[in-house]
Amino acid sequence: MFIKIILALVVAIAIVLIYASTRPDTFSIERSAVMNAAPDKVFAQINDLHNWEAWSAWEKKDPNMKKTFSGAAAGKGAVYGWEGNGNVGKGSMEITESIPASKVQIKLDFISPFEGHNVANLELQPEGTGTRVVWSMSGPMALIPKVMGLFFSMDKMIGKDFEDSLANLKQIVEK
Numbered sequence: 733m734f735i736k737i738i739l740a741l742v743v744a745i746a747i748v749l750i751y752a753s754t755r756p757d758t759f760s761i762e763r764s765a766v767m768n769a770a771p772d773k774v775f776a777q778i779n780d781l782h783n784w785e786a787w788s789a790w791e792k793k794d795p796n797m798k799k800t801f802s803g804a805a806a807g808k809g810a811v812y813g814w815e816g817n818g819n820v821g822k823g824s825m826e827i828t829e830s831i832p833a834s835k836v837q838i839k840l841d842f843i844s845p846f847e848g849h850n851v852a853n854l855e856l857q858p859e860g861t862g863t864r865v866v867w868s869m870s871g872p873m874a875l876i877p878k879v880m881g882l883f884f885s886m887d888k889m890i891g892k893d894f895e896d897s898l899a900n901l902k903q904i905v906e907k
Contacts, residue, residue, distance in 0.1 A: 752878040759877075761887050762868040763894035769905035771833035771856040771863045777901060778836050778854045778865075780806035781827070787900035789893040793819040806830075821845045825852075840869070846877070865901065867894050 767774055777783045781801060785791050797816035803809040807830040815822040822843040828851075829837035835855045842848040850871030857864040869890065873881070880886075 748879060748882065749875070752875060752882055755873065755878045755881060757873055758870060759873050759881075759886055760868065760870040761890050761894065762866065763891055763898060764864055764866040765895075765898040765902055766859050766862050766864050767902045767905050768862040771858060774856055774863050774865060774901070774905050775833045775836070777905060779810075779827070779830055779832075781810050781812040781825070782806075784812065787897055787904055789896035789900065790814075790820050793817070818845060840871075848877075865898060867898060869894075 777787065785799075791797070794816035797814050797820055800813040801811065802813070803811040803826065806827075808827050811824060811826045813824040814820060824841050824843075826839045826841075827836055828839050829835065833856060835853065838852040838854075840848070840850045840852055842850075848871060850869050852867065852869040855866045855868075857866065877886070
């Protein structure tokens with residue numbers, strides 16, 4: 733009987749792993765919001781990583797998070813490192829492209845709780861008298877995140893934080 737249970741468990745695990753391995757090798761998440769502010773005003777908030785404390789949803793998940801800033805003061809080459817609780821983990825982000833009033837591209841390196849290397853883009857598009865901010869993140873999906881993705885929606889988990897952050901940013905730039 734014990735052998736049958738172990739064998740069934742091994743088969744179940746194998747099926748989950750095989751199915752997970754057929755999932756896409758990359759992921760992409762995107763959210764957007766329209767803000768009643770000029771693109772240059774929005775750009776000033778996202779291009780300076782020091783400003784993220786005021787609007788990033790992750791900042792509120794761990795008020796005691798340790799932060800470091802290095803590289804450029806803002807724009808290309810600016811680096812922000814963090815180390816916090818289980819809700820924020822440990823990692824860094826670096827602005828790799830900065831086009832005034834148009835786009836900020838960020839290289840994200842997560843160290844814990846899971847290692848990951850992704851790219852985020854914040855693109856600003858004039859819309860009416862305001863600005864549409866499109867925030868996207870993409871990256872590779874290794875086997876363990878693929879397995880986790882069978883049970884948890886990365887889009888829903890991270891997308892909610894994008895939505896909250898964009899709402900916070902909207903409040904700041906519309907003052």
